[in-house]
Amino acid sequence: MSYQVDDALEVAEEYEADGLEFCEAIYRASINCGADPKDVFAEAGRRRREELLEEHKRHLASTEWAQTRARKLAECPHCERCKTSWSLQVHHRTYVNVPREEMSDLEVLCRLCHEEEHGRTFEKETEAERFTRLCNPPGNKEIAENIRRMLRAKTR
Numbered sequence: 001m002s003y004q005v006d007d008a009l010e011v012a013e014e015y016e017a018d019g020l021e022f023c024e025a026i027y028r029a030s031i032n033c034g035a036d037p038k039d040v041f042a043e044a045g046r047r048r049r050e051e052l053l054e055e056h057k058r059h060l061a062s063t064e065w066a067q068t069r070a071r072k073l074a075e076c077p078h079c080e081r082c083k084t085s086w087s088l089q090v091h092h093r094t095y096v097n098v099p100r101e102e103m104s105d106l107e108v109l110c111r112l113c114h115e116e117e118h119g120r121t122f123e124k125e126t127e128a129e130r131f132t133r134l135c136n137p138p139g140n141k142e143i144a145e146n147i148r149r150m151l152r153a154k155t156r
């Protein structure tokens with residue numbers, strides 16, 4: 001990452017704006033700092049994903065999650081795939097409702113089925129990529145759409 005991208009993000013963040021206003025701040029700061037807005041938007045997205053991942057790690061260590069997890073295991077005391085009750089874990093099918101998961105967002109899996117589930121998706125993906133794919137936070141989608149709109153308008 002170039003120092004121009006870093007500078008532009010620092011300037012944009014000083015506005016403490018959200019959504020489209022933040023996009024505008026990024027765009028203006030990019031031009032002023034001599035950075036390509038596309039690079040700056042990409043870096044802003046990467047940082048947001050990192051923040052979300054950190055938030056999620058904190059959630060997994062919370063009492064709230066411990067309670068949700070216990071409720072799911074009480075509801076389904078066996079692996080939903082192979083039916084064993086050995087070494088049960090609670091898997092997130094989706095992260096969209098985190099930290100207030102619906103019971104249907106979760107799946108009880110034994111350790112082996114859980115490893116198999118992740119073996120399929122984890123091999124080629126980093127943890128951050130997987131999280132982004134499953135989570136796809138509405139806020140990010142909105143920002144992405146605003147960015148596309150703005151880049152189209154500015155290159156016309």
Ligand SMILES: [Zn+2]
Nearest residue numbers: 079082110113
């Ligand atoms: Zn199983």
Ligand SMILES: [Zn+2]
Nearest residue numbers: 090091092114
């Ligand atoms: Zn899992």
